[in-house]
Amino acid sequence: MDYLTGSGAVHAVDGVSLTLRRGEILGLAGESGSGKSTLANAVARLLRPPAVVTAGSVTYHRADGSATDLLRMGKQELRRFRWKELAVVFQSAMNSLNPVTTVGSQVDDVLRAHDRSMSTVERRDRAVELLRRVGISADRAKSYPHELSGGMRQRAAIAIALALNPEIIIMDEPTTALDVVVQRDILREIKALREEYGFAVVFITHDLSLLLSMADRIAVMYAGQLVEHGAARDVHDHPRHPYTLGLLRSFPKLRGPREELLGIPGTPPDLRDLPPGCPFHPRCRFAVDACSAEQPELTEVHSGQWAACLAHGPSYGPVPVELSAGGSR
Amino acid sequence: MRYLLRRLGFYLITAWAAITINFLIPRLMPGDPVDLMVARMNGQIDPDAIAAMKRAFGLTGGSLWSQYWTYLGNLAHGELGRSITMYPTEVSSVIGGALPWTLGLVGIATIISYVIGTGLGVVAAWRRGTWLDSILPATTFLQAVPYFWVALALVMVFGVTLSWLPVSGAYSLDVEPGFTGDFLGSMAYHAILPAITIVVASIADRVMGMRNVMVTTLGEDYVTMAEAKGLTSRRVMWAYAARNAILPNITSFTLSLGFVVGGSVLTEIVFSYPGIGSVLLKAVENEDFPLMQGIFLIISLAVLAANFLADLCYVALDPRTRQEA
Numbered sequence A: 001m002d003y004l005t006g007s008g009a010v011h012a013v014d015g016v017s018l019t020l021r022r023g024e025i026l027g028l029a030g031e032s033g034s035g036k037s038t039l040a041n042a043v044a045r046l047l048r049p050p051a052v053v054t055a056g057s058v059t060y061h062r063a064d065g066s067a068t069d070l071l072r073m074g075k076q077e078l079r080r081f082r083w084k085e086l087a088v089v090f091q092s093a094m095n096s097l098n099p100v101t102t103v104g105s106q107v108d109d110v111l112r113a114h115d116r117s118m119s120t121v122e123r124r125d126r127a128v129e130l131l132r133r134v135g136i137s138a139d140r141a142k143s144y145p146h147e148l149s150g151g152m153r154q155r156a157a158i159a160i161a162l163a164l165n166p167e168i169i170i171m172d173e174p175t176t177a178l179d180v181v182v183q184r185d186i187l188r189e190i191k192a193l194r195e196e197y198g199f200a201v202v203f204i205t206h207d208l209s210l211l212l213s214m215a216d217r218i219a220v221m222y223a224g225q226l227v228e229h230g231a232a233r234d235v236h237d238h239p240r241h242p243y244t245l246g247l248l249r250s251f252p253k254l255r256g257p258r259e260e261l262l263g264i265p266g267t268p269p270d271l272r273d274l275p276p277g278c279p280f281h282p283r284c285r286f287a288v289d290a291c292s293a294e295q296p297e298l299t300e301v302h303s304g305q306w307a308a309c310l311a312h313g314p315s316y317g318p319v320p321v322e323l324s325a326g327g328s329r
Numbered sequence B: 001m002r003y004l005l006r007r008l009g010f011y012l013i014t015a016w017a018a019i020t021i022n023f024l025i026p027r028l029m030p031g032d033p034v035d036l037m038v039a040r041m042n043g044q045i046d047p048d049a050i051a052a053m054k055r056a057f058g059l060t061g062g063s064l065w066s067q068y069w070t071y072l073g074n075l076a077h078g079e080l081g082r083s084i085t086m087y088p089t090e091v092s093s094v095i096g097g098a099l100p101w102t103l104g105l106v107g108i109a110t111i112i113s114y115v116i117g118t119g120l121g122v123v124a125a126w127r128r129g130t131w132l133d134s135i136l137p138a139t140t141f142l143q144a145v146p147y148f149w150v151a152l153a154l155v156m157v158f159g160v161t162l163s164w165l166p167v168s169g170a171y172s173l174d175v176e177p178g179f180t181g182d183f184l185g186s187m188a189y190h191a192i193l194p195a196i197t198i199v200v201a202s203i204a205d206r207v208m209g210m211r212n213v214m215v216t217t218l219g220e221d222y223v224t225m226a227e228a229k230g231l232t233s234r235r236v237m238w239a240y241a242a243r244n245a246i247l248p249n250i251t252s253f254t255l256s257l258g259f260v261v262g263g264s265v266l267t268e269i270v271f272s273y274p275g276i277g278s279v280l281l282k283a284v285e286n287e288d289f290p291l292m293q294g295i296f297l298i299i300s301l302a303v304l305a306a307n308f309l310a311d312l313c314y315v316a317l318d319p320r321t322r323q324e325a
């Protein structure tokens, strides 16, 4: 996915391949600007100019075994697919609700657009039920977005996402703007709803530690590319990519032994002009000469855990202890 | 509701200020405007008219304070004094005769221009990046063209060269004014060219105003979300994007309604349309102060009324203003 700008194409997402399994929570982590939202919007086909999808496919496997490529869907087909199969909770729920209509009517119009058989009363009951389910009282259905707190708006956005009982919900940093207590409540709510409805979630965040308690699997993006993915536990306990390691160490741990807060030196690269070889090498503690020449491929380092780092390849000496199963974390 | 009452209070005070300034200005001029005028006419003006003018300005002797009360009292009865040019006709009936023409022609043309312009702006923004963008320079050109130029061009082409449409007056002289089909038809026929002038000269602003706000609105998350919800494009475009984009445009619309009364002087003059604009021109030419004063008062009040209308629209369309601020 590129953004065409005056000063050249920004390769916001490049060569990312991910599989979301039915009913699982996939965590997508990465620094600000690493292309997480762009990837999410591309999957939902919501990119607008200047964004273009230069290549790729989004294959959706239905429960009955049939498969379709979202990027090739016609207009009508796409419209039917949307929200019924794939719903999105946007990065800023503050701005994703229409300010001039009530919360209830924003649940209502998605019901009306997709299910013509529902009566007005049925739709109203369903809207109230959905809002209640995420912890918003029935009388709030008549409230306008500006009358709700940030947390309530986020809940309302989740209620709207649930309206048609979708198979997949993409949640783009749904809790970033909220305080920690509200954040925890909403995360718990999302998990409970997932148990109840069985939808799969793509959970986007820059807070990798948050994903441990949420996600089944974690994928880490850097500069528009996938650098590591695997089971949440594995990625968290034994990160195999230096960037993942840096992300994990940039948050203080609440429990366990004290360790140095490492963070990641430097700033993310200019996506118009990536450094040669591994895009992360200028900031990498473990970089060797080969890193600036050879672009690492995603390889399976451990069963089900993939990383794109030369340290796990033959050209590198012994794998640094921090990036191996013996690493402390 | 409290908000509206507060606004209403504000407009009443502003109206009072406008009325008072209207009272004070003739008195702040050096000397006395009536004496000045009489002097300029070398005494060829009959004493009745002088008295009428003095009355019109409230220059009836007595203290400023008592003059002010007389003036307010007259105003309350709709008395604006007598016109000098059309003596002894009351200013209020001169204005009363001209106002409906202006309101009808300019008012309707402004509304048409707004509705079409806004619609085009919405579509132009929705289809940005397509061939529609290539007509944008044309609107910039239209924006730069003054009213009278459009009016003259239309008169030349449709009135003189092609002789399709009448180029002056509000109805033809051979039909009897009244509520008859003939008269209304003649009226509509005569209104076509001036109305087109106003629409053509003002629509570009509407299109560009709406398009620009709409393009910004289309980038809002709630529009993306509406699309993700699988709503029809029509619904996303109107109920989500245009519905929000219209809000910043309300003020400019109601302001242009406010200037309906005074803003189309040139068009009316070119087409000899018997509206306020033509009357104002006549008043200025003949230094008819009472008439000018009356017209300025009406224009100020119209602008105030339009502003209040804008507030009403905001309250109706934007729930955020309904909240007690």
Ligand SMILES: Nc1ncnc2c1ncn2[C@@H]1O[C@H](COP(=O)(O)OP(=O)(O)OP(=O)(O)O)[C@@H](O)[C@H]1O
Binding pocket: A003, A004, A005, A010, A012, A030, A031, A032, A033, A034, A035, A036, A037, A038, A039, A050, A051, A091, A206, A271
């Ligand atoms: N309209 C645009 N034009 C040009 N570049 C853009 C545009 N939108 C995004 N980008 C670039 O694409 C890259 C990825 O942006 P994206 O919004 O996907 O990041 P993100 O990972 O979601 O970040 P955040 O955590 O801040 O939400 C960024 O470098 C950004 O500068």
Ligand SMILES: [Mg+2]
Binding pocket: A036, A037, A038, A091, A172
């Ligand atoms: Mg983002």
